[in-house]
Structures are given as structure tokens and as C-alpha cells.
Amino acid sequence: MNTNEAITEWSYWKAVVRYGHVGKGKEISVARYLVMPSGSTTVDVMEVITEMPGTKKRSIGSIQKIDYLEYLQGLRSEKENFFLQRLFEGKQAQ
Numbered sequence: 001m002n003t004n005e006a007i008t009e010w011s012y013w014k015a016v017v018r019y020g021h022v023g024k025g026k027e028i029s030v031a032r033y034l035v036m037p038s039g040s041t042t043v044d045v046m047e048v049i050t051e052m053p054g055t056k057k058r059s060i061g062s063i064q065k066i067d068y069l070e071y072l073q074g075l076r077s078e079k080e081n082f083f084l085q086r087l088f089e090g091k092q093a094q
Contacts, residue, residue, distance in 0.1 A: 009038035012071035013045050016061035019054045019083070028083055029061055033074030 013034045020027040032052070036044060042063050049060055066074070078084055 010035050011038050011040050012036075012066050012068055013040075013063060014066045014070065014074060015045060015049055015063045017049055017052070017055060018059045018061055030081060030083055031074060031077070033066075033071050033078060035071065 018027045
């Protein structure tokens, strides 16, 4: 995709991401809601998730394409999630 072109269409994704010590039983799964260019694939979404703070190998639980309304509802729930609030503040969640 040419990055000089304006992106006019978007796709919306819900990804369940595991944070913490994945595989050691000390992890927390959190639904994350992402907006990507319309031509994005699941692999593109996976690449974005691996760059997120706090994620490690095998951190992706599931990925699914969603509609705009579900995306907006998901953003609201992210803002109410205590774990994500602490993560974004740069503090370690307890």
C-alpha cells in the first residue's frame, strides 16, 4: 500500500491479547480493539499486536474482524478496563 495516499476506508478488529507471564499461568486476557486500513489482513493485525507494550510471544488469543459499532463499544470497554488503565500509565498492574 502506498503510504502517500490518503486512507479513506478502514477495517475494525477485535483481538484477545494475553499479557503477563504467558504459559506460566500468570497471564490476563484482554480484548483489544483496533482500526486498520481496509485492505489489512489478520497477519497485519498480528504484526501490530506484537509491537504493543506488554505483549510477548504467543500473546494472541484470537483475532476477528468486527463492524464499526462493535469497535466503538469495545473502545469504551477498553477505557473502563483497570488493567489497561494501569498499563497505559506505565505502571505495573497488580
